[in-house]
Amino acid sequence: MSYQQIIAIDAMGGDFGPKVVIPGAANALKKLKNTKFLFFGDERQIAPILDKFPDLKEHSQVQHTDITVKSTDKPSVALRSGKGSSMRLAIESVKAGTAHGVVSAGNTGALMAMSKLLLKCLPGITRPALASVMPCQKGTTVMLDLGANLVCDAEVLTQFAVLGSVYARVVRGISAPTVGLLNVGTEEMKGHEEIRAASSILANIDFPGRYHGFIEGDDITKGTVDVVVTDGFTGNVALKTAEGVGKLSKHFLTEAFKSSPLALLGYLLSMGAIKRMKDKVDPRKYNGGMFLGLNGICVKSHGGSDVMATENAIMVAADLIRNGFNQRVAEEIENVMGQESFVSAVG
Amino acid sequence: MSYQQIIAIDAMGGDFGPKVVIPGAANALKKLKNTKFLFFGDERQIAPILDKFPDLKEHSQVQHTDITVKSTDKPSVALRSGKGSSMRLAIESVKAGTAHGVVSAGNTGALMAMSKLLLKCLPGITRPALASVMPCQKGTTVMLDLGANLVCDAEVLTQFAVLGSVYARVVRGISAPTVGLLNVGTEEMKGHEEIRAASSILANIDFPGRYHGFIEGDDITKGTVDVVVTDGFTGNVALKTAEGVGKLSKHFLTEAFKSSPLALLGYLLSMGAIKRMKDKVDPRKYNGGMFLGLNGICVKSHGGSDVMATENAIMVAADLIRNGFNQRVAEEIENVMGQESFVSAVG
Numbered sequence: 001m002s003y004q005q006i007i008a009i010d011a012m013g014g015d016f017g018p019k020v021v022i023p024g025a026a027n028a029l030k031k032l033k034n035t036k037f038l039f040f041g042d043e044r045q046i047a048p049i050l051d052k053f054p055d056l057k058e059h060s061q062v063q064h065t066d067i068t069v070k071s072t073d074k075p076s077v078a079l080r081s082g083k084g085s086s087m088r089l090a091i092e093s094v095k096a097g098t099a100h101g102v103v104s105a106g107n108t109g110a111l112m113a114m115s116k117l118l119l120k121c122l123p124g125i126t127r128p129a130l131a132s133v134m135p136c137q138k139g140t141t142v143m144l145d146l147g148a149n150l151v152c153d154a155e156v157l158t159q160f161a162v163l164g165s166v167y168a169r170v171v172r173g174i175s176a177p178t179v180g181l182l183n184v185g186t187e188e189m190k191g192h193e194e195i196r197a198a199s200s201i202l203a204n205i206d207f208p209g210r211y212h213g214f215i216e217g218d219d220i221t222k223g224t225v226d227v228v229v230t231d232g233f234t235g236n237v238a239l240k241t242a243e244g245v246g247k248l249s250k251h252f253l254t255e256a257f258k259s260s261p262l263a264l265l266g267y268l269l270s271m272g273a274i275k276r277m278k279d280k281v282d283p284r285k286y287n288g289g290m291f292l293g294l295n296g297i298c299v300k301s302h303g304g305s306d307v308m309a310t311e312n313a314i315m316v317a318a319d320l321i322r323n324g325f326n327q328r329v330a331e332e333i334e335n336v337m338g339q340e341s342f343v344s345a346v347g
Numbered sequence: 348m349s350y351q352q353i354i355a356i357d358a359m360g361g362d363f364g365p366k367v368v369i370p371g372a373a374n375a376l377k378k379l380k381n382t383k384f385l386f387f388g389d390e391r392q393i394a395p396i397l398d399k400f401p402d403l404k405e406h407s408q409v410q411h412t413d414i415t416v417k418s419t420d421k422p423s424v425a426l427r428s429g430k431g432s433s434m435r436l437a438i439e440s441v442k443a444g445t446a447h448g449v450v451s452a453g454n455t456g457a458l459m460a461m462s463k464l465l466l467k468c469l470p471g472i473t474r475p476a477l478a479s480v481m482p483c484q485k486g487t488t489v490m491l492d493l494g495a496n497l498v499c500d501a502e503v504l505t506q507f508a509v510l511g512s513v514y515a516r517v518v519r520g521i522s523a524p525t526v527g528l529l530n531v532g533t534e535e536m537k538g539h540e541e542i543r544a545a546s547s548i549l550a551n552i553d554f555p556g557r558y559h560g561f562i563e564g565d566d567i568t569k570g571t572v573d574v575v576v577t578d579g580f581t582g583n584v585a586l587k588t589a590e591g592v593g594k595l596s597k598h599f600l601t602e603a604f605k606s607s608p609l610a611l612l613g614y615l616l617s618m619g620a621i622k623r624m625k626d627k628v629d630p631r632k633y634n635g636g637m638f639l640g641l642n643g644i645c646v647k648s649h650g651g652s653d654v655m656a657t658e659n660a661i662m663v664a665a666d667l668i669r670n671g672f673n674q675r676v677a678e679e680i681e682n683v684m685g686q687e688s689f690v691s692a693v694g
Binding site for chain 2: 074135136137147150151182183184189191192216217218219220221222230232233234236237238239240241242243244245246247248249251252253255256257259260262263264265266267268269270271272273274276277280281
């Protein structure tokens with residue numbers, strides 16, 4: 001049987017390893033056609049779990065290794081000593097063309113360093129960005145960079161805009177996605193030099209999105225744009241701040257419902273609706289950080305992922321592969337780089 | 348009668364001007380002793396409203412001007428053409444020593460530019476920071492800078508740590524406030540150069556707070572530290588992202604309660620508790636952005652402030668004045684600047 005897509009999985013990554021990775025893949029397989037999984041990790045742990053999922057077992061292959069990257073390893077250490085590790089072997093299978101993409105819940109820094117080193121960037125892309133889909137009032141928005149590059153110049157921010165808008169187009173199916181640059185105000189003179197230069201480039205080039213202009217922090221959840229572009233320092237702080245406020249809201253709401261018998265009764269009556277609301281913002285549904293711009297699909301699953309979260313991260317990788325994300329990026333970035341207004345701006 | 352504190356008010360600032368500013372001041376006066384207000388603005392608008400608050404009228408004075416700074420004026424325009432404006436006259440009264448502090452709901456950029464120009468920084472402070480109190484799981488935390496300085500070096504971040512910890516001590520009454528530097532991770536090697544240098548200074552100097560180390564975005568609302576220090580770009584994005592997520596939570600909760608008759612009944616029963624929760628995070632309670640580090644107290648009230656929000660902004664200014672915030676900062680910053688480990692670090 002020939003498979004349309006082959007996904008390499010670091011079975012040892014994350015807090016729970018094969019116990020959640022294998023069932024997660026089994027669930028993803030139910031939604032995917034012509035898909036094969038390559039699992040990398042400790043066969044003694046993987047095999048007995050895989051036996052419980054005969055369908056998955058039929059469409060997968062296990063490559064044994066005893067070596068794993070620790071969650072506490074520094075990226076530099078992981079690069080030196082991680083040879084033959086489940087994470088590295090999974091990435092290498094993408095490099096070799098044996099798999100189309102890789103999913104790992106392992107050490108983020110190590111995954112980024114290894115995938116950059118092995119897969120390299122797509123032609124025209126200087127640095128990969130960490131991107132993720134986030135809930136907003138109008139549905140979802142995609143945001144990048146979430147921490148891969150702490151300092152970004154105008155050219156890199158422009159590449160992020162291309163990556164994000166190609167994603168919104170080919171994966172989310174938005175024909176003309178709007179792109180906003182995260183800033184401290186929406187007026188032209190706001191922000192630092194890099195962001196103003198990126199704004200001027202985006203306003204003048206043809207790219208697969210429509211440039212909206214500057215946006216502010218609250219525009220992320222308002223859904224003002226389909227794609228939020230920012231440097232990795234700001235993006236990471238914004239993402240974690242958002243997570244924190246989400247938890248604070250939940251904390252206060254729980255406190256409120258517990259504050260009186262009447263409130264508790266109210267909770268019991270509205271429980272179904274509250275649960276549906278919680279489902280809408282369930283972080284597991286948004287699991288799967290994408291390293292966009294690499295010459296190979298690479299998705300980071302959260303370290304604490306359960307089966308459902310793992311399934312979603314695998315679906316994120318599958319969506320990128322199925323929709324030919326990388327091919328489209330390569331075409332679009334070449335198109336952007338050929339434009340006079342881009343060339344003259346980045347020098 | 349001699350007054351312990353005199354507060355200058357830009358009566359024309361914000362969306363509603365004297366209509367909310369005067370009643371807000373009247374409410375604040377009920378909580379304050381020995382306090383006098385100096386109102387700057389259009390006497391024809393101010394006088395009839397002031398007549399409704401005889402107590403306030405007795406302890407206030409109006410200085411007429413027809414000139415106001417527009418909310419759309421660029422700071423540079425406001426500096427040039429804002430002479431004699433209600434905002435500028437209010438700041439000038441602090442400079443002249445006629446008032447101890449100023450509160451304005453007007454144009455933020457103009458207020459910052461004018462107050463910097465006229466009041467100057469306290470000795471030892473390079474740049475003022477915009478600070479605000481925010482709700483968190485453990486009560487409240489103070490965060491700075493929220494947008495006054497987009498790029499900050501290690502020395503400036505250290506000064507912010509001093510400003511924030513003096514505030515937490517003298518105004519919030521926390522004897523040994525903890526201070527965290529906002530970063531993309533908590534490990535020592537994380538983040539960019541400026542923040543790592545600031546971290547190394549804070550770990551080695553004696554200052555009025557206890558240095559906790561790096562914190563991440565979600566630590567703001569967890570209440571991991573009493574004082575969150577960051578550059579103005581990151582701080583502004585984080586603050587507005589937090590506001591956005593707060594609104595998104597409210598939006599989803601409202602949707603949930605409206606989704607079925609049972610959920611609506613549940614809402615009616617828990618309404619009192621939900622209202623108390625909303626009160627806890629009511630942005631009006633946290634109104635009053637403080638420009639800390641100026642040689643004079645300056646508080647920015649939100650442009651859309653109502654009476655309650657205005658009252659809170661005035662109380663923020665009054666708290667800074669009553670507790671001798673600026674005197675303490677001057678002492679503490681002198682102490683920090685005299686330390687060998689500070690001098691050798693900042694060169």
